[in-house]
Amino acid sequence: MDLIIRNARILRDAELRLVDIGVSGGKIVATAPNLPVEARDIDAAGCLVVPGLIETHIHLDKTCILDRCRLEEGTVVEAARETAAAKRGFTVEDVYARAKRTLERCITHGTMRMRTHVELDPGIGMTGFEAISQLARDYAWALDIEICVFPQEGLTNYPGTEAFLIEGLRRGARAIGAAPYFDTDPRGQIDRIFAIARDFDAEIDMHLDLAETTDGMQIEYVCRKTEEFGWGGRVAVGHVTQLSLLPPERFNAIAAQLANAGVAVTVLPSTDLHLMGRRHDHAVPRGVVPLEPLRKLDVTCSIATNNVLNPFTPYGDGSLIRMANLYANVCHVSRPDELAGCLDMITGTAAKLLRHDDYGITIGRPADLVCVDARDPGETIATLAQPLWGLKRGRLSFTRERPKLHAP
Structure with a gap:
């Protein structure tokens, strides 16, 4: 030995x-x-x-950009607008240097496997992809990184984006993501993402249903598409803050649908707490989905970081244990077995979400x-x-x- x-x-x-x-x-x-x-x-x-801890959802390409952005509203729309403006000035060297800072924090907090979302579209091209791919090679001694390419600013409404997503998959990305709520045709985007995933035998990891009301939810549609394509166990959805606003009857019905379809759920506590509830002057909703009812139905669940030091989340240190503790605070987790479940959602079930059978x-x-x-x-x-x-x-x-x- x-x-x-x-x-x-x-x-x-x-x-x-x-x-x-x-x-x-x-x-x-x-x-x-x-x-x-x-x-x-x-x-x-x-x-x-x-x-080793597992980060299932982070954005290394747009970390550490607060010095380039204005934060006045704290809304999803503002965060997307400010980030889109900032990323027009990104270079490979810039993305690499900023992502390295956050990545090293993650490593010292125990993260050893990671799925990072990388934006691809005609405005940014392959810049972020090239930087994060190089970073993954340089830090393979400490951490395994897989890239999920996705269209942050829309797909059906942003001509040329699909070609970049396909290029990313051809160049080694294992997963493709989505952000339907930024598209003029949300279901059109979802349909295309499933079709592309099938063509490339790719995993799907969507940003979904990030809003302060229950209008326009797409989670049930995603479950139906998962069953239609036979992609159970290969689809994850992140945020789903709208799910946290539902009465018990509909929440439970969707929970059963997630379990039956094999759709995993990732909660991003820091981002969702920061962005949600901006329209309320009292009784502010938290926007963080309680995962224990989903876990009892064998829905695969994880807790993740999402953004660090940018308009979507203007704080963060890369600690998954801190993120799990934040989730526990918000969702009233106190029993020893449920606290242990929080650790499981950044280790064992996170590995299941990423389909890592060597863990x-x-x-x-x-x-x-x-x-x-x-x-x-x-x-x-x-x-x-x-x-x-x-x-x-x-x-x-x-x-x-x-x-x-x-x-x-």
């Missing part, structure tokens, strides 16, 4: 167990108490060790491991436990010092 993680607390079959984890050739080769093997070791000291602390799988300063999954979320170190394919990728008190 190349390395042994001693005294690691891991979750196995819904129980916490104290084990040693043996690593060889970048893969896990043993998990058992007190491995009788001499090798270089790291003492986890009884802390929780989890598989987990299991013999034969990559040694992508994060040690967090906590004893169990619920405590990790409740206390905003900090990652202490991480291994990517068995190699140390980051470390973080514990705070120290200096008494007089």
